[in-house]
Amino acid sequence: xxxxxxxxxxxxxxxxxxxxxxxxxxxxxxxxxPAPSKEERAELKARIRALLERxxxxxxxxxxxxxxxxxxxxxxxxxxxxxxxxxxxxxxxxAKTLIVAGVRFMGETAKILSPDKRILMPDLDATCSLDLxxxxxxxxxxxxxxxxxxxxxxxxxxxAVKARADWMVTSSIGLEIVADLHARGxxxxxAPDRHLGNYIQKKTGADMLLWQGSCLVHDEFKGIxxxxxxxxxxxxxxxxxxxxxxxxxxxxxxxxxxxxxIDAAKRLDATHFIVATDLGILHKMRLAAPGKTFIEAPxxxxxxxxxxxxxxxxxxxxxxxxxxxxxxxxxxxxxxxPAIAERARRPIDRMLAFAxxxxxxxxxSGDLARDGALFANVGAA
Numbered sequence: 001x002x003x004x005x006x007x008x009x010x011x012x013x014x015x016x017x018x019x020x021x022x023x024x025x026x027x028x029x030x031x032x033x034p035a036p037s038k039e040e041r042a043e044l045k046a047r048i049r050a051l052l053e054r055x056x057x058x059x060x061x062x063x064x065x066x067x068x069x070x071x072x073x074x075x076x077x078x079x080x081x082x083x084x085x086x087x088x089x090x091x092x093x094x095a096k097t098l099i100v101a102g103v104r105f106m107g108e109t110a111k112i113l114s115p116d117k118r119i120l121m122p123d124l125d126a127t128c129s130l131d132l133x134x135x136x137x138x139x140x141x142x143x144x145x146x147x148x149x150x151x152x153x154x155x156x157x158x159x160a161v162k163a164r165a166d167w168m169v170t171s172s173i174g175l176e177i178v179a180d181l182h183a184r185g186x187x188x189x190x191a192p193d194r195h196l197g198n199y200i201q202k203k204t205g206a207d208m209l210l211w212q213g214s215c216l217v218h219d220e221f222k223g224i225x226x227x228x229x230x231x232x233x234x235x236x237x238x239x240x241x242x243x244x245x246x247x248x249x250x251x252x253x254x255x256x257x258x259x260x261x262i263d264a265a266k267r268l269d270a271t272h273f274i275v276a277t278d279l280g281i282l283h284k285m286r287l288a289a290p291g292k293t294f295i296e297a298p299x300x301x302x303x304x305x306x307x308x309x310x311x312x313x314x315x316x317x318x319x320x321x322x323x324x325x326x327x328x329x330x331x332x333x334x335x336x337x338p339a340i341a342e343r344a345r346r347p348i349d350r351m352l353a354f355a356x357x358x359x360x361x362x363x364x365s366g367d368l369a370r371d372g373a374l375f376a377n378v379g380a381a
Contacts, residue, residue: 023125023314025216025307031125033319044320045072051327052076057097057120059323060086062106063258064280064315069101069323071283080284082258083155084170087113099327100334101318103128107334108159112341112348119334122322126314128156133213134192136160142189142211149189149209150181153347156215157192159336163343168351171242172257174200177354182206195219199242199249215243217299217308221276223247225298229274233295236272239264240297244276248297252276265289279310 023031036044045068052059059078061069070080078099079089083106090098091113098119100107103126111119139161143151153165154174162168169177178188178200188206190197192213201208221244230238230251239261240252249255254264258281265273266288275282276297285294299306307313326332336344 023127025313028125028127028313028317031123032313032316033321036320041068041320044324047324048072048320048327049076051324052099055097055327055330056095057099057327058090058093058095059099059101060090060110061100061318062086062102062280062315063262063284064278064312065101065318066280066316067283068320069318070280072320072323073101082170082172083109085259086110090114090117090119099323101323102126103131103312103314104334105131105156105158108336108344109155109348111334111336112159112162112345115336115338115341118330120326120330121332121334122319122326123317124332124334126317128312128314129216130154130156130192130213131158131161134158134161134211136164139191139211140164142191146189146209148187150186151189151191152178152181153191154193154196159340159344161191162347163340165347166350168347170257170351171196172260173351173355173358175203176358177351178206178208179204180354193243195245195249196242198246199255217278217310217312218243218276219245220299220306220308220310221245221248221297222299223251225300226251226274226276229295229298233272233274235270236274236295237264237268237270238274238297239276241277248276261285262288265292265294277310278312278315280312280315 059073059076061073061080062083063080073080079086081089086106087109090110096117098110098114098117100110100119100121104124105128107119107121134157136158143164151165152167152169153161155168155170167177181188182204188208190208191211194210194212194214197208197210218241223245226248237253238251239254240249242249242255254261256264261277262284265285272293272295274295274297279296282294296310299310
């Protein structure tokens with residue numbers, strides 16, 4: 001490992017007990033709604049459409065949730081996107097009620113950007129291993145121990161962790177922001193994903209102190225098995241999210257955020273793609289690139305087991321039935337302490353301003369061929 005990458009011995013268990021209980025992996029899979037029958041599906045969709053209209057609400061869904069929820073969001077004038085674009089869309093939409101089909105930090109980000117709107121979620125227990133693995137109190141103490149470092153946190157964190165940060169980044173603009181900070185001589189304290197942090201450090205050469213979190217889904221992809229699969233499909237392009245381990249990233253033809261991977265599937269002339277990210281993304285990839293074949297990257301070797309099997313158990317907790325229920329009852333509302341929200345918004349706004357400025361520079365540089373490649377990753381996560 002590069003000597004400039006400093007790590008912290010920290011691996012938060014996903015399940016605690018007593019008053020601090022959280023929805024761990026096993027509990028999440030147990031709460032996944034059963035698949036409705038064809039008749040039930042049609043009835044639920046009709047109810048949800050009527051309820052969205054009655055409540056003057058809009059549905060925003062992440063690429064990783066069930067395909068039926070993605071379809072419903074598209075069909076009802078909502079949004080299917082990455083976490084940041086979900087929040088942007090909700091902020092700019094006229095609806096006063098946003099239904100966020102995703103995980104809790106996405107609902108919190110939507111509330112931070114739309115404090116006067118009502119934010120509802122199908123299941124408030126739907127969380128994220130990166131969020132769980134970075135408790136705000138422990139992270140704050142970690143920051144206090146390194147006051148000389150600029151704190152950069154990934155979007156997959158709680159509002160309280162964002163409130164402790166100088167910058168928030170997404171997987172598509174993290175490289176540019178860290179490179180800019182490095183050019184200014186700043187040392188970075190990065191959290192929570194160690195794989196994404198390692199990827200960015202190697203690309204930028206920045207001095208980065210890494211929190212040791214990981215995404216349950218991406219951490220399970222295996223480089224050895226991926227190499228075997230590539231041999232079976234020698235003409236396939238490999239698409240990898242940078243939350244994946246270094247050995248998987250090394251085999252990629254394209255490394256990028258969810259939006260960037262979908263764009264690559266559409267843009268590249270290959271007919272087969274091996275995809276190393278949550279399998280929920282395959283729905284949008286198939287829509288974006290009809291006629292192309294998408295193959296799930298392996299998460300375990302022979303006789304091995306996987307906790308996620310390439311699908312986030314907390315994303316899977318979102319279903320048509322609990323979506324209809326939350327619209328009918330108006331429960332599962334997201335609240336963020338106003339003082340925390342105010343502090344958490346600053347690193348988000350700083351990132352948005354940086355992205356807007358980078359895009360402006362590309363447009364006015366006079367050399368789009370050069371700058372287009374340099375800033376191709378500027379955008380949502």
